[in-house]
Amino acid sequence: MSVHTTDGGRGGWSMVREPAPEAPSVVFEMECTTCGHASGPAEERTAVEEWAVRHAVGYPAHSGFREIVHRFWRALPTAPSDDEAA
Numbered sequence: 845m846s847v848h849t850t851d852g853g854r855g856g857w858s859m860v861r862e863p864a865p866e867a868p869s870v871v872f873e874m875e876c877t878t879c880g881h882a883s884g885p886a887e888e889r890t891a892v893e894e895w896a897v898r899h900a901v902g903y904p905a906h907s908g909f910r911e912i913v914h915r916f917w918r919a920l921p922t923a924p925s926d927d928e929a930a
Contacts, residue, residue: 862916870915877908885914 861869874883874892876899883895896909 856922857919858922859917859919862918867916870913873912873914875910875912876903876906877910878906879903882912 868887871885871887872889872892873885874896876882876896881899883892883899886892892911899909900907
């Protein structure tokens with residue numbers, strides 16, 4: 845998936861998923877909506893879900909959680925098309 849914008853005759857920019865092979869495609873985190881404690885980031889969603897269950901067991905009144913999902917993107921310049929360059 846990408847988004848492309850143009851900037852007159854100077855070319856444009858595209859938003860693309862982070863192409864670096866070492867970059868994770870997604871990172872998950874879970875945050876307690878009662879106290880604000882968070883699981884910390886993890887590449888596996890089950891890890892943050894397990895943290896939330898353990899937190900709820902330890903603090904039974906803390907049963908609401910917010911899932912935070914981080915996806916990594918990069919803005920890359922694109923060459924102007926022939927129409928834009930004219």
